[in-house]
Amino acid sequence: MKIQPKIESNPFTCKSCGEIYDESLMKREWNVCPRCQYHYPITAYDRIKMITDRKSFSEFNTCLTSVDPLNFPEYKDKVVSDKKKTSLNDAVIAGEASIGGYPVVIGVMDSRFRMGSMGSAVGEIITRAIEESLKTRKPFIFFSASGGARMQEGILSLMQMAKTSGALEKLNYEKILFVSVLTNPTTGGVSASFASLGDINIAEPQALIGFAGRRIIEQTIREELPENFQTSEFLLEHGQLDMVVNRRELKHSLTTILKIHHLNFRECLER
Amino acid sequence: MNFQELKKLENHIVELREMSLKHELDLMEVLKNLEQKANEIKSHLHENMDIWDKIKLSRIQQRPTTLDFIHHIFEDFIELHGDRLYGDDPALVSGIATFEGVPITIIGNQKGKNTKDNIYRRFGMSQPEGYRKALRIMQQANKFNRPIVTFINTPGAFPGREAEERGQSEAIARNLREMASFGVPIICIVIGEGGSGGALALGIGNRIFMLENTFYSVISPEGAAALLWKDATQAKRAAEVLKISAKDLLELGVIDEIIKEPVGGAHIDLPLQSQYIKASLRKALQELGSLDNGMIRQQRFDKFRKIGVYMEEKLD
Numbered sequence: 034m035k036i037q038p039k040i041e042s043n044p045f046t047c048k049s050c051g052e053i054y055d056e057s058l059m060k061r062e063w064n065v066c067p068r069c070q071y072h073y074p075i076t077a078y079d080r081i082k083m084i085t086d087r088k089s090f091s092e093f094n095t096c097l098t099s100v101d102p103l104n105f106p107e108y109k110d111k112v113v114s115d116k117k118k119t120s121l122n123d124a125v126i127a128g129e130a131s132i133g134g135y136p137v138v139i140g141v142m143d144s145r146f147r148m149g150s151m152g153s154a155v156g157e158i159i160t161r162a163i164e165e166s167l168k169t170r171k172p173f174i175f176f177s178a179s180g181g182a183r184m185q186e187g188i189l190s191l192m193q194m195a196k197t198s199g200a201l202e203k204l205n206y207e208k209i210l211f212v213s214v215l216t217n218p219t220t221g222g223v224s225a226s227f228a229s230l231g232d233i234n235i236a237e238p239q240a241l242i243g244f245a246g247r248r249i250i251e252q253t254i255r256e257e258l259p260e261n262f263q264t265s266e267f268l269l270e271h272g273q274l275d276m277v278v279n280r281r282e283l284k285h286s287l288t289t290i291l292k293i294h295h296l297n298f299r300e301c302l303e304r
Numbered sequence: 305m306n307f308q309e310l311k312k313l314e315n316h317i318v319e320l321r322e323m324s325l326k327h328e329l330d331l332m333e334v335l336k337n338l339e340q341k342a343n344e345i346k347s348h349l350h351e352n353m354d355i356w357d358k359i360k361l362s363r364i365q366q367r368p369t370t371l372d373f374i375h376h377i378f379e380d381f382i383e384l385h386g387d388r389l390y391g392d393d394p395a396l397v398s399g400i401a402t403f404e405g406v407p408i409t410i411i412g413n414q415k416g417k418n419t420k421d422n423i424y425r426r427f428g429m430s431q432p433e434g435y436r437k438a439l440r441i442m443q444q445a446n447k448f449n450r451p452i453v454t455f456i457n458t459p460g461a462f463p464g465r466e467a468e469e470r471g472q473s474e475a476i477a478r479n480l481r482e483m484a485s486f487g488v489p490i491i492c493i494v495i496g497e498g499g500s501g502g503a504l505a506l507g508i509g510n511r512i513f514m515l516e517n518t519f520y521s522v523i524s525p526e527g528a529a530a531l532l533w534k535d536a537t538q539a540k541r542a543a544e545v546l547k548i549s550a551k552d553l554l555e556l557g558v559i560d561e562i563i564k565e566p567v568g569g570a571h572i573d574l575p576l577q578s579q580y581i582k583a584s585l586r587k588a589l590q591e592l593g594s595l596d597n598g599m600i601r602q603q604r605f606d607k608f609r610k611i612g613v614y615m616e617e618k619l620d
Contacts, residue, residue: 276382290382296402298406
């Protein structure tokens with residue numbers, strides 16, 4: 034099927050299939066190429082808009098932001114410029130919302146802010162969101178998009194992996210559902226901590242997901258890696274994902290999962 | 305007359321009916337008689353099937369698979385993949401769904417629908433990854449207090465080098481132990497071949513049902529014949545002595561119920577077969593739902609604890 038491009042103002046050329054669209058069409062399609070289904074990044078607030086029920090989202094800790102604990106060269110300036118560029122406080126937002134009528138705690142990363150890297154502020158916001166889920170017993174839904182731990186905060190960033198995963202252990206112990214949605218890219222310290230710990234792990238198609246970078250691996254083992262290495266499809270085949278879901282189907286899939294999860298079998302049998 | 309010949313006869317009757325309509329011939333009486341005769345032959349054949357007929361029926365290509373039954377019995381099915389360790393085994397499917405509004409976790413061996421699909425599904429023979437996926441999804445069911453239904457249809461666990469390297473035995477053994485620990489109801493249904501350890505790895509249930517024309521055995525009849533008589537062609541004889549039919553297992557106290565099949569087998573009428581399964585499932589869920597989780601675990605434990613026939617004699 035060929036979709037006729039209607040270019041009005043800002044043309045957008047798909048880097049995957051070469052098709053040209055108007056930018057407003059891409060926005061309506063949630064940044065998924067209508068022709069080849071390539072999934073482009075999406076901002077955190079667009080993600081919220083797309084996944085949660087209308088006007089159901091209320092954001093937590095809107096004032097939490099990064100400092101420069103190690104006096105790392107240029108870090109402060111980079112944070113300031115990313116804030117200006119994205120109008121975000123840091124690389125993650127979190128809050129309460131509902132999906133298909135089911136109340137949840139939801140967090141979403143934004144890869145435009147320092148490549149979605151996790152420093153102290155990001156780790157803290159995620160941990161607080163998990164704790165809120167623990168307190169309210171609402172399922173925790175998290176969308177990751179991150180290059181990994183934030184180098185500029187050094188060991189403190191590494192420890193955010195432990196902090197978030199520790200909080201998830203409490204969620205696990207209390208039997209509260211955690212659905213992790215891995216989007217392009219989810220790598221390094223984020224893939225090696227909370228993002229991989231979902232009761233159900235979902236990924237968007239063709240997302241880059243992995244621990245070490247492709248180049249580092251190739252240099253280390255001196256072998257060429259398969260083309261689909263570290264894609265969602267590769268991970269599904271290797272047992273790391275429950276499902277790969279097109280962005281357009283995500284809300285429906287999450288709603289069905291939440292629906293089944295909310296049913297109590299004994300109550301259903303009595304009916 | 306066998307089922308194949310009967311099928312031919314039935315086709316002839318259909319042709320005759322069409323012809324009588326087309327040429328306005330009054331064959332009503334003849335047709336009625338023929339149909340009655342065909343039905344008599346059919347029930348006679350059905351009642352007189354020996355275990356070898358049943359084994360053949362349980363293995364035929366058209367036999368409904370786990371996914372066929374899932375789509376006819378459940379709603380809202382979402383398939384979940386992967387063992388989070390090494391791979392996703394296509395020979396075993398798992399997921400969550402609802403059954404008449406009740407949340408259920410489903411696990412099942414998956415055979416292919418044709419040769420190509422069967423190669424992909426490894427003829428329903430799992431690698432350790434399949435059993436580990438099943439375990440992961442069942443543990444999740446237990447965590448979220450969701451009943452488990454398993455569909456068993458496998459020639460056995462996959463016999464291969466890699467399977468051994470990655471711990472086929474350990475994967476099966478762990479399932480036997482973990483399934484014994486769950487507080488949620490587990491209902492197991494043998495829908496085709498019940499092949500040894502590969503079947504048992506999904507078979508630790510509060511209720512174990514078998515469709516009428518299935519078998520469940522410690523070893524395949526072919527394997528037994530090869531071992532006992534060094535002759536795999538003696539499989540039919542082995543099938544008889546092994547006592548592996550649904551009826552045998554019910555008599556031995558291993559299974560709880562035989563679910564009947566439509567005349568001619570499950571594949572003749574999948575919707576009807578699904579109705580029969582639904583009735584048994586509904587009843588079992590109602591019974592088990594009235595027990596608390598501790599009692600459910602205990603009931604399952606007791607069920608397996610008492611299996612075995614032996615005698616004790618005091619020595620003088």
